[in-house]
Amino acid sequence: MKFKISHFINLLIVVCFGLVPAVICQFFTEKPTSRHIHIRSFRYGKDPYVIRCNRGDTLLLTFSTDDTGHSFFLQEFDMDVKISPSSDEVTVFRTSDPTSKPVITKEVTLIAKHSGIYNYIISKSNYRCHVWCGPMHAFEQGKLILLPNTLLIFSLGSLIGIFFIWLIAIFKNVKQKNISFEEKEGYKDLLKGRSFLRKLITSRYTQATLTIITMVMIYIVILTSVFGTKVSGRNIGVLLMWAIWLFALVAVITPFFGRFWCTICPLPFFGDLIQRKSFFNPVKGKTKIYNNKFSGLFLKWPEWLKNDWPRLFVFLILATFSTTLVATPFVSGVTVIMLMVVPTLMSGIWELRAFCRYICPVSVFVGPFSRMSTLSLRNISQEACDQCKPHYCEKGNTSGWACPYGLNVGKIKENSDCGLCLECLRSCSYNNVSLYTRPFASEKGSRNLSEGWMTMASFTISIIYSILYLGPWPVVRDYVNIMDKHNWGLFGIYSLLMWTLVLVIVPGIIYFLSYAGIRLSKNNRSVKQVFLENAGSLLPFALMNWIAFVIPMLFVNVTFIKQSLSDPFGWGWDFFGTANTPWHQFIPQYIPWLQALAVLTGLYLSLRNIRRSAIVSELDPKNTLLLILPVSLFLAGVTSLMLLFFTN
Ligand code: SF4
Ligand code: SF4
Ligand code: SF4
Numbered sequence: 001m002k003f004k005i006s007h008f009i010n011l012l013i014v015v016c017f018g019l020v021p022a023v024i025c026q027f028f029t030e031k032p033t034s035r036h037i038h039i040r041s042f043r044y045g046k047d048p049y050v051i052r053c054n055r056g057d058t059l060l061l062t063f064s065t066d067d068t069g070h071s072f073f074l075q076e077f078d079m080d081v082k083i084s085p086s087s088d089e090v091t092v093f094r095t096s097d098p099t100s101k102p103v104i105t106k107e108v109t110l111i112a113k114h115s116g117i118y119n120y121i122i123s124k125s126n127y128r129c130h131v132w133c134g135p136m137h138a139f140e141q142g143k144l145i146l147l148p149n150t151l152l153i154f155s156l157g158s159l160i161g162i163f164f165i166w167l168i169a170i171f172k173n174v175k176q177k178n179i180s181f182e183e184k185e186g187y188k189d190l191l192k193g194r195s196f197l198r199k200l201i202t203s204r205y206t207q208a209t210l211t212i213i214t215m216v217m218i219y220i221v222i223l224t225s226v227f228g229t230k231v232s233g234r235n236i237g238v239l240l241m242w243a244i245w246l247f248a249l250v251a252v253i254t255p256f257f258g259r260f261w262c263t264i265c266p267l268p269f270f271g272d273l274i275q276r277k278s279f280f281n282p283v284k285g286k287t288k289i290y291n292n293k294f295s296g297l298f299l300k301w302p303e304w305l306k307n308d309w310p311r312l313f314v315f316l317i318l319a320t321f322s323t324t325l326v327a328t329p330f331v332s333g334v335t336v337i338m339l340m341v342v343p344t345l346m347s348g349i350w351e352l353r354a355f356c357r358y359i360c361p362v363s364v365f366v367g368p369f370s371r372m373s374t375l376s377l378r379n380i381s382q383e384a385c386d387q388c389k390p391h392y393c394e395k396g397n398t399s400g401w402a403c404p405y406g407l408n409v410g411k412i413k414e415n416s417d418c419g420l421c422l423e424c425l426r427s428c429s430y431n432n433v434s435l436y437t438r439p440f441a442s443e444k445g446s447r448n449l450s451e452g453w454m455t456m457a458s459f460t461i462s463i464i465y466s467i468l469y470l471g472p473w474p475v476v477r478d479y480v481n482i483m484d485k486h487n488w489g490l491f492g493i494y495s496l497l498m499w500t501l502v503l504v505i506v507p508g509i510i511y512f513l514s515y516a517g518i519r520l521s522k523n524n525r526s527v528k529q530v531f532l533e534n535a536g537s538l539l540p541f542a543l544m545n546w547i548a549f550v551i552p553m554l555f556v557n558v559t560f561i562k563q564s565l566s567d568p569f570g571w572g573w574d575f576f577g578t579a580n581t582p583w584h585q586f587i588p589q590y591i592p593w594l595q596a597l598a599v600l601t602g603l604y605l606s607l608r609n610i611r612r613s614a615i616v617s618e619l620d621p622k623n624t625l626l627l628i629l630p631v632s633l634f635l636a637g638v639t640s641l642m643l644l645f646f647t648n
Helices: 002-028 150-175 195-202 204-227 236-257 260-264 269-276 309-320 322-327 329-349 354-359 362-370 382-387 423-427 449-470 474-478 488-521 527-537 539-555 558-566 588-615 621-647
Strands: 034-042 045-047 050-054 058-065 070-074 079-083 090-093 103-105 108-111 124-128 141-147 284-287 290-292 375-379 433-437
Touching: 002 150, 034 070, 045 141, 045 474, 058 070, 058 079, 079 108, 124 588, 150 588, 150 621, 195 204, 195 423, 204 236, 204 260, 204 329, 236 260, 236 322, 236 329, 236 362, 236 539, 236 558, 260 362, 269 329, 309 322, 309 354, 309 362, 309 449, 309 488, 322 329, 322 449, 329 354, 362 449, 362 539, 375 382, 423 433, 449 474, 449 488, 449 527, 449 539, 449 621, 488 527, 488 621, 527 539, 527 588, 527 621, 539 588, 539 621, 588 621
Parallel strands: 034 058, 050 141
Antiparallel strands: 034 045, 058 108, 070 079, 070 124, 079 090, 090 103, 124 141, 284 290, 375 433
């Protein structure tokens, strides 16, 4: 109970830090004026891409286009202005009722205020384009900022509040001497006394049913991406993958259920079938050290490649071409086909799930971030594992296959390697494996350099993607437009910059800050060790920044998902009568609030993990602070920039 009260008090402090300046700023509102603004549209942007005005201003908007037809879609102000290259008049539709008679005019009046309480809390809206104008149409956007920016001020105040409670915690916890965070602190056995749940979870039928569902989905993705419309916003394959699946994976599955996606992932299905020659039941026999009969060459994966570097490189290659993947359904479809074919071929050559363990780009995401999750698989008694001789979990038996990830449950201390395939729950004859719920973001640090680099890659790419896809800057998007503008030179610069940031610059900064912390605190710990701890502590922030990134990907596209479900190929079908549903974003006015909340939560958890990692140094409070201050200030700085980005 005491624990919960202290959390509540901390939350109250943070909210007060945000609320006080947010209320004060309301008294500094400028008098409303009237302003003329001309908005120029082009592939793929708006000029101006940011409109800042005072709350209550009257904006007199005129429009033009440099190339094809565009629109100025601003749902919060109930307007969708269609702009045509052949006329200086525009057609104004209402987003709330697009069937009502449009107004044809040369100038549109926008009163920059909201009704009631929203007038004080909604400060940022995005204007978008609702006329397909090319492959990167979905990213054409600009922003309208109403001053005073309550959200920005509230967020920055809260950030200071988080830093304040973090400072207090350093001095409080270090005084409480040797606070140790037990390996299974806060873990609760989910299956204890729940035999039905255990049966349901370990049933091969449950897992097979869910895998068949994801398999069907992946075939829909392949078929519609390859053969459907090239308009990615109307292609269900693209939307299933980049809006629904990405959101579900990032914001729901991984934070709460860890690598549960791997439990039902269809990618290794055919490979498993080739190796096992059985859909369900393990085949008795002997293959190398394993107690199952496996087919194929079953070679050992090269020792020098037994790390996270191969998958990091595959991930970076895909990340480099992410715009092409999202904007070109055919490329998306071919990539998914490759992701089905490669693991299948690899399983004929290398033992177990070599693709999952060393190559899978999805595991760059689900692996590290599963360490944040509230679900984990562990043994029940370490003693039983220590005394266990047959190690069925690792080597298999007639009840369960040998662990496809080559793990021994007795040695699992963190989530990232375990693909939650559930075999060990079936194979351990001592019933010594269970699923646990536990506090969010409870794993800290990183085990080795490749894992640390993988974490820093996720951290960096979440920021790069936010700027690239959610930012208002058309010039940034030009750097990745190799589709219709064929900007290969700019793309080369972008690729080089991205790889350098991910592999050199950000790790270099973290290394330098770790070194600075050691020097400041006159600590004799190795720089590498502190560097690995600091790299691992970026995880919560990285995950939360990813969540902030995927929120608009889903919320903005909800209507398009409905439309595309009814007409999956974009061929004019209408299965459910929703193919022509007018575009409506889901709660666009709250998206910046949700993003700010996600980023601040990430900062709080990352700072907490940095502090917890430092406590093992057994320094006094002042030197503990000096050890972690450089990297913490860096993180706070990055958070401020992301808050500025998402809310302003
Ligand atoms: S590691 Fe990759 S391919 Fe393997 S199960 Fe997980 S997501 Fe699927
Ligand atoms: S989980 Fe079971 S099979 Fe594996 S080492 Fe522990 S007791 Fe043995
Ligand atoms: S440890 Fe168990 S659940 Fe995890 S991958 Fe191995 S067999 Fe599957």
